[in-house]
Amino acid sequence: MAFRVVMIENEVSMKLKLNNLVLDKEGQEIWIPLSDISVVVIDNLRISITTRMLSMFADKGIGVIVCNMEHLPIGYYSAYDSHSRASKVIKSQISYLREDYDCLWSNIIKSKIKNQYKVLEKLNKSKDVIEAMKDYESSVELGDLGNREAHAAKIYFNELMGSSFSRGNDDLLINSGLDYGYAIVRSYLARMCVSYGLNTSIGIHHRSEYNRFNLVDDIFEPFRPIVDLYVYELLSDEEYFKPEHRHKLVNILNHKIKYKNKEMYISNALEEYVFNVASIITGNFKKLTFPDVNDYRGDKDGV
Incomplete structure (x- = not known):
């Protein structure tokens, strides 16, 4: 591989x-x-x-x-498609019931919020914010109609980065790190989706006609807090976004995580995860296994 x-x-x-x-x-x-x-x-x-x-x-x-x-x-x-049965998988994506997509999206958002408050727990942040996020997680509706994802994200980033933090501010060092780390993991997910015959423009929740990677943005959500944690630890005391930071963020795919009861590289976990998603959409699996921030081992080799 x-x-x-x-x-x-x-x-x-x-x-x-x-x-x-x-x-x-x-x-x-x-x-x-x-x-x-x-x-x-x-x-x-x-x-x-x-x-x-x-x-x-x-x-x-x-x-x-x-x-x-x-x-x-x-x-x-990336390649347009590289799977021998891509058309069959795409047909499954198109015919997958809206209710099933909404159920899948709800579980994705619950996992994302859970990983976000676990990041705050690991960093000894406000217990009140953590409890509020747990309430958001427990109240996620089918398809997240109440948009608990956005509410949770607001208090999460305010607690993690400070109340003046904004994801849209390109002048903030942390945002540069987040954008870089997200792009690395997102691109790898896109590659895996193509490998398993999934059409990346057919999303679970994201449906923009201008986004070639709707599906990737959907399934990426539970992994974002892992990037958040690493970027926070890497850049919180830094003044500039240096080449060495970019090198370390590229290497995040070689960090270790325990996934499906096995310790593996994040790149391997992403492949297992996408295989799981494809199997659910094609009717071969029922349950999606999500990553857990508490099982993130980081860069054990110090590279």
């Missing part, structure tokens, strides 16, 4: 040789087997990439993230 996230910041030439990605900087070559690569992050606006390379990446199921001048992910490229 592909496991490497390749981050390219220096100005290098990229080429393909014998099923390897070859990075050439001033005559020094680095060879990386394509079979090892899950995602390539390009964080240098002077790097060129060929259509042949993009075609090969798609064929191998390799996602590509492109960053802007502020070094934040701005675009994602």
Whole structure:
């Protein structure tokens, strides 16, 4: 299974040789087997990439993230589909009952809120806020018609980051870290969805006609608090968003988590999770297993 996230910041030439990605900087070559690569992050606006390379990446199921001048992910490229029974899975997505989607969404939101207040518990934050979030979790309706997700998110981020915090403020260092971490995990989820034949534009709750990744944004929700916790611990005492922070956030896919009673890398947990989602939609499973912040082990290797 592909496991490497390749981050390219220096100005290098990229080429393909014998099923390897070859990075050439001033005559020094680095060879990386394509079979090892899950995602390539390009964080240098002077790097060129060929259509042949993009075609090969798609064929191998390799996602590509492109960053802007502020070094934040701005675009994602992936294979259109790479599953032998993609049309069958898509038919299941289309025919899946609205009531079942609403039930699935309610469980996703309950899991997200639960992981959010567990983050606050781990950081010894306000018990009153934690209790309020538990009330929000217990009162989530079918399809979250009462929008408990938004209410919980407001008090969660205010308690975690301060009452002046706003997710829309691009000048806040924490937001840069959250955007970067979210983009890394989101792109990996998109890659996994394609691998299992899911059409990422057909969402559970998100239904925007302009969003190619509605489904990804839906199923990502329970994993967001894990990124929140890591970003908080990584950046809360920092003044600038440095290259070393970006390197560590890219590596979040190699952090450890206990999922389905097995310790594994987050990348493996994401694949198991997407397989679980696909199996539910196609009628093979009944229950979706969610990640638990308390089972997040972090970066045991210190990389």
